[in-house]
Amino acid sequence: MPDDLAEQASSVAALADPVRRALYRHVAGRPDAVSREQVSAVCEVPLHSVKFHLDRLVDAGLLEVEFRRLSGRTGPGAGRPSKLYRRSARQVTVSLPDRRYDLVGEILAEAVDRSTRDATPVAEVVAEVAEETGRRIGADELAASRDAGLADVCRVLARRGFEPQPEAGELCLTNCPFDRLATAHTDLVCGLNLALVGGILSAVPAPGLRARLAPTPGYCCVRVSD
Numbered sequence: 001m002p003d004d005l006a007e008q009a010s011s012v013a014a015l016a017d018p019v020r021r022a023l024y025r026h027v028a029g030r031p032d033a034v035s036r037e038q039v040s041a042v043c044e045v046p047l048h049s050v051k052f053h054l055d056r057l058v059d060a061g062l063l064e065v066e067f068r069r070l071s072g073r074t075g076p077g078a079g080r081p082s083k084l085y086r087r088s089a090r091q092v093t094v095s096l097p098d099r100r101y102d103l104v105g106e107i108l109a110e111a112v113d114r115s116t117r118d119a120t121p122v123a124e125v126v127a128e129v130a131e132e133t134g135r136r137i138g139a140d141e142l143a144a145s146r147d148a149g150l151a152d153v154c155r156v157l158a159r160r161g162f163e164p165q166p167e168a169g170e171l172c173l174t175n176c177p178f179d180r181l182a183t184a185h186t187d188l189v190c191g192l193n194l195a196l197v198g199g200i201l202s203a204v205p206a207p208g209l210r211a212r213l214a215p216t217p218g219y220c221c222v223r224v225s226d
Helices: 004-013 018-028 036-043 047-059 101-118 122-141 150-159 179-184 186-201
Strands: 063-068 082-087 164-167 170-173 210-213 222-225
Touching (some): 018 036, 036 047, 036 082, 047 063, 101 122, 101 179, 122 186, 150 170, 186 210, 186 222
Antiparallel strands (some): 164 170
């Protein structure tokens, strides 16, 4: 899997140029795809510069390209399709330390749905959904490897923003990717973290790894030991 932080940072860096940023804002604000010529006329930027900057934004994953005849005509004599640009579906956010509120949001939304449907206390369902999510992640990224171990778990947890570090024979998670929620709803989020990490560990073929609560200032509340 590519370095997500590097990709996100590269995309953000593409907007550092003020002209490129203005062109992106114009394209992103349009309801339909626009041509280079249209962007050049509205933004009052020379066409050769527009071409360069728009293609850089495509390379950065911020814009997408499609080809279409603007006249709507088809068949012989209709002319070549124009190269058009629109905002890409990709979402770009850079947060240091890493925060994954999208992941916790998905877990909590599913938990609320189940709690409402089954008349079960939401706190109980949160742990259930978090463990299932962890199992899915582990199945996708760990279960296929017969010799997956602590180093592989470390890699998977790092991708979710936990910043794992070996310490005194354990794996300490030096960052909580849900930090803001954990501050306001400590018991709920710590239970979610424990279930999520435990679910991931369940996919490791070699037995022995376990997650436990070990709240320590400056760390995530969960540690992994073997």
